[in-house]
Each structure stands twice: as C-alpha cells, then as structure tokens.
Amino acid sequence: MINEVMLTVLIIWIGIALFLFKLDRRVARLEEEINEL
Amino acid sequence: MKLHKLIYILMPVIIFMAFVWAPPAEFLGEASRILYFHVPVAWVSVISFIVAGISSILTLIRKDGSKDYVSYNSALIGLIFTILTVVTGSIWAHISWGSYWNWDPRETSIVILLLIYIAYFTLHSALSENSNQKRIGSIYLILAMVIMPLFIFIIPRVYPSLHPDPVINADKKIHLELTMKITLFSSIFVFSLLYIYILNIMNRISLIKIKIEEKLYDK
Numbered sequence: 001m002i003n004e005v006m007l008t009v010l011i012i013w014i015g016i017a018l019f020l021f022k023l024d025r026r027v028a029r030l031e032e033e034i035n036e037l
Numbered sequence: 038m039k040l041h042k043l044i045y046i047l048m049p050v051i052i053f054m055a056f057v058w059a060p061p062a063e064f065l066g067e068a069s070r071i072l073y074f075h076v077p078v079a080w081v082s083v084i085s086f087i088v089a090g091i092s093s094i095l096t097l098i099r100k101d102g103s104k105d106y107v108s109y110n111s112a113l114i115g116l117i118f119t120i121l122t123v124v125t126g127s128i129w130a131h132i133s134w135g136s137y138w139n140w141d142p143r144e145t146s147i148v149i150l151l152l153i154y155i156a157y158f159t160l161h162s163a164l165s166e167n168s169n170q171k172r173i174g175s176i177y178l179i180l181a182m183v184i185m186p187l188f189i190f191i192i193p194r195v196y197p198s199l200h201p202d203p204v205i206n207a208d209k210k211i212h213l214e215l216t217m218k219i220t221l222f223s224s225i226f227v228f229s230l231l232y233i234y235i236l237n238i239m240n241r242i243s244l245i246k247i248k249i250e251e252k253l254y255d256k
Contacts, residue, residue, distance in 0.1 A: 002067055006056035009074075013048050020234065021045070027241050034248050 077228035085115030090182025093175035106243035
C-alpha cells in the first residue's frame with residue numbers, strides 16, 4: 001500500500017516537474033525574443 | 038545551474054526518504070508520513086506571505102510600484118500552498134481523528150487566514166482601474182503579514198487543540214527520531230527551493246508582460 005502511495009506522489013511530482021521545466025524554457029525563449037525586439 | 042533547479046533531483050529524493058527511509062511514527066503509523074509534506078507546505082505558505090509583506094513594504098518605500106508583482110506573485114503562491122496545507126491537514130485529520138473537518142482552533146485559524154488572502158485578490162482585481170491599486174494592495178498585504186502570526190502561532194496555542202505538538206513547541210524540543218528529523222528538515226529545505234523556483238518563473242512572466250506593455254505603449 002505504501003509503495004502505491006509513493007508511486008502516486010512520484011507521478012504527481014513528475015507531472016509538476018515537467019510543467020515547470022517546459023514553462024521555464026518557454027519563459028527563457030520569450031525573454032530572448034523580447035530583448036531582441 | 039541555479040540552486041533552485043536542484044529540486045528536479047532533490048524532490049524525488051525527499052519522496053523516497055519520506056516513504057522508505059524514515060520510519061512510521063509510533064502511534065500514528067504509516068499515515069504519519071504525511072508530516073513530511075504537510076509541515077513543509079505550511080512552512081512555504083508562511084514564508085510566501087512574509088515575502089509578500091516585506092516586498093509590499095519595499096513597494097511603499099520606493100513609491101514607483103515597479104516591483105509590485107513580487108508581492109502579488111508571492112501572495113498567490115502563499116494562497117495555493119495554504120490550500121494545500123488545508124487539504125493535507127484534512128486528510129491527516131480524517132485518518133487520525135475520523136473526520137476531515139473538526140473545527141479545531143488550528144483548522145479554523147488557517148481558514149480565516151485563507152479568507153484574508155482571498156480578500157486580497159478580490160481587492161486587487163476590484164481596483165484594477167484605480168491608480169492607487171498598488172498602494173492599497175501593499176498596505177493590505179502588510180496588515181495581513183502582521184495579523185498572520187496571531188492565526189498561525191498564537192490562537193492554536195491559546196485554545197485546547199487536537200493538533201499534535203508543533204515543531205516549535207512549549208518544551209522547545211523536537212519530539213522526533215533522528216531519521217524523521219532529517220527527513221522533515223530536508224523536505225522543508227526542498228519545498229523552500231520549490232517556492233523560490235516558482236516565484237522566479239512567475240516574476241519573469243510578470244516582467245515580460247510589463248516589457249510587452251511598454252513596447253506597445255512606445256509604438
């Protein structure tokens with residue numbers, strides 16, 4: 001049971017981490033574009 | 038690589054420590070592992086409200102309001118983490134006390150705090166056309182920061198509560214085994230890094246918005 005809970009928490013974290021990583025990259029790209037304007 | 042980006046590696050380590058490395062608490066059993074998420078999430082909510090308050094003081098001192106977005110973003114993160122504190126606390130309450138909600142002094146005080154910060158966002162959006170929006174919002178956040186210790190630290194200690202001893206308790210001792218203590222404090226550190234990382238991204242987005250508005254205004 002505890003392993004299933006850990007797995008669920010890990011999956012939730014992977015989802016959050018992927019979202020943050022993609023968001024961070026997009027923001028970095030936007031910052032570059034804005035500075036070039 | 039910036040320090041706050043370490044969360045990608047450290048958070049899975051914390052999850053492993055919380056579920057495998059640390060032993061379950063003597064009377065609470067496996068359910069006690071929620072401690073390693075509930076306390077850090079509550080910690081981040083307090084920190085973010087303090088940052089929002091301090092940033093608001095700086096906004097009022099500077100008078101230009103150019104960095105007002107830091108207070109707003111920090112308060113928003115604080116609000117989300119307070120909701121997470123209530124959710125994790127309710128799950129734990131259901132397991133330990135048999136009910137999700139018991140109107141315990143600590144539960145009640147965190148809900149009042151939640152309402153205070155929801156009111157800030159209502160005020161902020163209601164004043165969107167007002168030139169004093171930043172100033173009024175800043176004053177409100179400073180007042181909220183001053184009131185916050187009353188709800189977090191004083192009221193739950195004055196009235197009898199079902200809530201277990203907080204980390205900072207009357208004995209001034211942490212009643213946890215060494216492995217549990219290490220896991221808890223590591224988790225608090227990693228969640229603090231997560232807060233810094235999210236705040237950093239949100240501030241950068243706000244800055245991009247401001248720059249776009251400036252460029253459009255210039256044209």
